[in-house]
Amino acid sequence: METRALVLLLSLLLRLRLAAGLSPFYDVPEPVVEALKPRGLRISIPDDLGVELMAVHANMNKPIAPLEAGQISVDILKPKGGRWVYEDRRVRLRPGDVINYWLYVQVDGLGYRLDDQSFVVKDLVDPRSGNSQICVPSDTMVNGMPTCKGQLIFEENFSTLNQSIWQHSVQLAGSPDYQFVVYTESPENSVVRDDKLIITPTLLSSNNSDYIYYGKLSVPRCTGLPNSAECSKAAAAWSILPPVQSAKLHTKHSFSFVYGVIEIRAKMPVGDWLFPEIWLEPKENYYGHRNYQSGQIRIAMARGNEDLTKDGAQLGNNLLEAGCRLGLTSKIRNEMYTKSNWAPFGSDFHVYKVIWDKEQLVFVVDGMEIGRVQPPIGGFGGLQEFSSTTVPWKSTLAPFDREFYITLGVGVGGHLEFPDGCFSHKHPKPWTNRETKSMLHFYKDLNNWYPTWDFQKSALAVDYVKVWAM
Incomplete structure (x- = not known):
């Protein structure tokens, strides 16, 4: 099923859930966006809360409308290294470029969107390894030690x-x-x-x-x-x-x-x-x-x-x-x-x-x-x-x-x-x-x-x- 159709179907299910008095309990976490050196783009969120799928829709240096497929339209079906990661090493970015995007995340059979997102490229990041994990500090503490958001602890x-x-x-x-x-x-x-x-x-x-x-x-x-x-x-x-x-x-x-x-x-x-x-x-x-x-x-x-x-x-x-x-x-x-x-x-x-x-x-x-x-x-x-x-x-x-x-x-x-x-x-x-x-x-x-x-x-x-x- 195409992402747009899937979004519409699961959005309907979400409205039915709300009408039944049930509250959604998942908020799409803040994505980590990286412009890679010498070229490439990486967008990721933590693998948590029963996430089943992440879809990325983005335009380079031009706006993107809600539910628009965009120049980039990709479904990510499996997590990697504790995160859901979209990565394309063919994309060439320079400081000042703007990535306008929205995300769709499926959790326990329900769909959630993060709309109207923008990222301005300031610096290019050395990816070092395609399997590197990004650590965003979490409120969670384990045995007195800090953790990373979304980490399976x-x-x-x-x-x-x-x-x-x-x-x-x-x-x-x-x-x-x-x-x-x-x-x-x-x-x-x-x-x-x-x-x-x-x-x-x-x-x-x-x-x-x-x-x-x-x-x-x-x-x-x-x-x-x-x-x-x-x-x-x-x-x-x-x-x-x-x-x-x-x-x-x-x-x-x-x-x-x-x-x-x-x-x-x-x-x-x-x-x-x-x-x-x-x-x-x-x-x-x-x-x-x-x-x-x-x-x-x-x-x-x-x-x-x-x-x-x-x-x-x-x-x-x-x-x-x-x-x-x-x-x-x-x-x-x-x-x-x-x-x-x-x-x-x-x-x-x-x-x-x-x-x-x-x-x-x-x-x-x-x-x-x-x-x-x-x-x-x-x-x-x-x-x-x-x-x-x-x-x-x-x-x-x-x-x-x-x-x-x-x-x-x-x-x-x-x-x-x-x-x-x-x-x-x-x-x-x-x-x-x-x-x-x-x-x-x-x-x-x-x-x-x-x-x-x-x-x-x-x-x-x-x-x-x-x-x-x-």
């Missing part, structure tokens, strides 16, 4: 489980979630298979309930606080051992970043009282460590129950939640929801994306924006809930202005993810949040929830993780 396709990148949390779950789980590094709970990370919850003891009621659990190679309840527990009376073991992996010691675009393709776990942990978490807890005072970015979460309701509203696996957690009160929790009417989120893979800059965080599922988090006037730090903090909040987006790392895991139960008063398969939730015997009540309901778990369906499967600089 992290890519994991899970051909193997690289333990220098991914570390296991090995400990009993605790405050403030109080999940009913112990995280292990056992291959039973986390493994790479068929180029995917598979995280599967299992029973801590499938054939010995006495162990749950009366046993003692010491976690080998515990990564929690030594000699604390994170590393060992002795069951006593109602305070039983966590009945489920699972896995949670993170990049805290290998990769963290602030501002950027993260994209994860994953299939959610299915099974009663399970939920995926696909988070960005603060590396330093700079603004405080209690009750998510330093924040948590929730890339995607769909509860595992296929039939979960509260007051007639659906809360199960066909409802996706994404957003930011800041504190524990509803006043400062920011959540966005989208509902899949055709299939649960655990039935197939979906692409989850967060676009994070200094002003806001935008949450995208399969190319569709579902919501955005923006600070109130004066910033989150101006909220009454944080008036007693001793650490100055450095920006209006704080605490989301520090480096965060990636977490992938499967959680079970706990006090935060499943509201009291909900029903699964017409059975009431067997525990109450914040009660001391919640884990005991959960375990006593084993015969209702465990049959809904399936070795394959109840696993979180992650196909890839990619992060780009803004």
Whole structure:
């Protein structure tokens, strides 16, 4: 299809998208234009945000009308060296020449234009190498170091489980979630298979309930606080051992970043009282460590129950939640929801994306924006809930202005993810949040929830993780 026809078609799709109340989430970045020595022209943009095609239309020393093909009319179908690059070494340019141009960029099936662009040649640039990469400084920082706009700063396709990148949390779950789980590094709970990370919850003891009621659990190679309840527990009376073991992996010691675009393709776990942990978490807890005072970015979460309701509203696996957690009160929790009417989120893979800059965080599922988090006037730090903090909040987006790392895991139960008063398969939730015997009540309901778990369906499967600089 010719570029002009493609532009008109996708522009129509964009108008339909806007009419449906959906906001475009991609702005064509500022191009880098170079007049080359001894001859040649190069125009490029970063390879980011799901770009699929770039078209360049330009005239030399004369105006170009909107949608005019121009003396130069070229479609670029593949990126090179982290950028989409048009380059022609036959073009002869001199200082004072003017290049008038417009760009068309296709992103996730939608078209975007950058019109009315002009570049005046001042100096000729020695290209050195046709594969050289142009670095435009980015707001994104990685492990404390600067990056280039559009740079792919992290890519994991899970051909193997690289333990220098991914570390296991090995400990009993605790405050403030109080999940009913112990995280292990056992291959039973986390493994790479068929180029995917598979995280599967299992029973801590499938054939010995006495162990749950009366046993003692010491976690080998515990990564929690030594000699604390994170590393060992002795069951006593109602305070039983966590009945489920699972896995949670993170990049805290290998990769963290602030501002950027993260994209994860994953299939959610299915099974009663399970939920995926696909988070960005603060590396330093700079603004405080209690009750998510330093924040948590929730890339995607769909509860595992296929039939979960509260007051007639659906809360199960066909409802996706994404957003930011800041504190524990509803006043400062920011959540966005989208509902899949055709299939649960655990039935197939979906692409989850967060676009994070200094002003806001935008949450995208399969190319569709579902919501955005923006600070109130004066910033989150101006909220009454944080008036007693001793650490100055450095920006209006704080605490989301520090480096965060990636977490992938499967959680079970706990006090935060499943509201009291909900029903699964017409059975009431067997525990109450914040009660001391919640884990005991959960375990006593084993015969209702465990049959809904399936070795394959109840696993979180992650196909890839990619992060780009803004």
